[in-house]
Every structure is written in structure tokens, then in C-alpha cells.
Amino acid sequence: DAGVIQSPRHEVTEMGQEVTLRCKPISGHNSLFWYRQTMMRGLELLIYFNNNVPIDDSGMPEDRFSAKMPNASFSTLKIQPSEPRDSAVYFCASSFRADTQYFGPGTRLTVL
Amino acid sequence: KQEVTQIPAALSVPEGENLVLNCSFTDSAIYNLQWFRQDPGKGLTSLLLIQSSQREQTSGRLNASLDKSSGRSTLYIAASQPGDSATYLCAVGWDDKIIFGKGTRLHILP
Numbered sequence: 001d002a003g004v005i006q007s008p009r010h011e012v013t014e015m016g017q018e019v020t021l022r023c024k025p026i027s028g029h030n031s032l033f034w035y036r037q038t039m040m041r042g043l044e045l046l047i048y049f050n051n052n053v054p055i056d057d058s059g060m061p062e063d064r065f066s067a068k069m070p071n072a073s074f075s076t077l078k079i080q081p082s083e084p085r086d087s088a089v090y091f092c093a094s095s096f097r098a099d100t101q102y103f104g105p106g107t108r109l110t111v112l
Numbered sequence: 113k114q115e116v117t118q119i120p121a122a123l124s125v126p127e128g129e130n131l132v133l134n135c136s137f138t139d140s141a142i143y144n145l146q147w148f149r150q151d152p153g154k155g156l157t158s159l160l161l162i163q164s165s166q167r168e169q170t171s172g173r174l175n176a177s178l179d180k181s182s183g184r185s186t187l188y189i190a191a192s193q194p195g196d197s198a199t200y201l202c203a204v205g206w207d208d209k210i211i212f213g214k215g216t217r218l219h220i221l222p
Contacts, residue, residue: 044212056209
């Protein structure tokens with residue numbers, strides 16, 4: 001398996017633009033997690049899905065953030081409109097039930 | 113409120129030494145605890161996962177222990193090598209959330 005795949009790896013955009021981050025979990029995993037990492041706040045869980053259903057989105061910072069998982073092999077995290085304070089590395093991770101989480105390489109987002 | 117703390121934030125030790133990294137958490141009703149390694153500019157790599165019913169897990173030179181009653185976990189690295197230099201994070205899972213510590217940045221001196 002290729003592991004968790006994220007795209008794009010880097011994204012530079014201007015304030016106010018819509019940003020869509022994509023994730024393909026490991027085949028067979030039924031849990032998917034979106035994290036955000038910054039120097040100031042460390043790694044924060046934004047939302048996680050179990051069997052494609054959002055279970056806990058209490059970490060989503062604002063209504064500008066939304067996440068979907070239309071099927072077991074694809075998820076998106078959307079920010080609309082983006083702001084400079086959204087600049088961070090966004091990680092996607094997947095696991096089978098409560099087993100080991102496997103992380104993707106991350107998407108480095110810069111909002112100018 | 114559930115919190116996860118890792119102390120120290122950074123650590124430098126000479127190659128070959130054994131070392132211990134610490135992770136403490138509030139609320140002992142955890143589901144599991146996981147140790148990760150993160151290299152600069154990279155994602156996280158899982159090292160060890162300890163379920164709440166377990167007390168330790170071992171993988172090669174790594175040993176992770178869990179003491180729920182005291183809210184502590186340690187990651188023991190034996191015979192450290194320069195390649196062990198990285199940031200080590202612990203993640204504590206409760207039924208309703210997962211919280212990561214800020215990590216310990218480890219530097220092994222050749």
C-alpha cells in the first residue's frame with residue numbers, strides 16, 4: 001500500500017480564496033483524521049470520521065472550515081474563505097478502528 | 113479538562129546513551145496512548161501504541177510504558193544513535209478525543 005496520500009503537498013494562496021485539501025486513506029482503514037500543526041499550538045485534531053461519518057468536529061476552528069468524506073477512499077478539508085492565520089501544515093491520518101494511526105506527508109498551506 | 117504535557121521540550125544527549133522521554137496526562141480514563149516520531153518537514157511515524165489495558169510495549173531499542181493511575185507514559189530509547197534525532201510526540205486517546213503533546217525535540221550528539 002502507498003500509505004496515506006495527501007494533495008497538494010504545498011499550497012500558496014491569497015487571503016479570501018477557497019482552499020481544498022485532499023486525502024486518500026489506506027485501503028481497509030475505517031477511521032480518518034484531519035490535523036493541523038503550527039509552531040504555536042502544536043498538533044491539533046480538527047475532525048475525524050468513522051466509516052465515512054463525522055464523529056467529532058469540535059476541533060474545527062470556525063465555520064470557514066468544512067470536511068467531507070463521500071466514500072471510504074477519499075476525504076476533503078475545505079477552507080472558505082482562507083485567512084493568513086490558517087497557514088499551517090495539515091495532516092491526514094487513517095487507522096483501522098482504534099489501532100495505530102498512519103499519517104500522510106501533510107499539506108503545507110500558506111495564506112498570504 | 114484533558115491535557116497532555118511533554119517535558120522537556122528539547123533534549124540533547126551524546127550518542128550511545130540510554131534516555132527517557134516523558135508524557136503526562138490528566139484524566140486517567142484513557143483509551144490508548146501512542147508515541148510518534150516526526151522528522152523535520154515530514155509527517156508523523158507511529159512508534160508504539162499502548163492500549164489502556166497494557167502496561168508497556170517494546171519495539172527494538174524502544175520501550176514505552178504506561179501508568180494510568182499516575183497519568184504518565186515514558187518512552188525509553190536504548191543505545192541512542194544520531195538517526196534517533198527527531199521530535200517525539202505522544203498522543204493520548206479518550207473516548208471522545210485525541211490530544212497530542214507538544215513533543216520533545218531530541219538531538220543525539222555524534
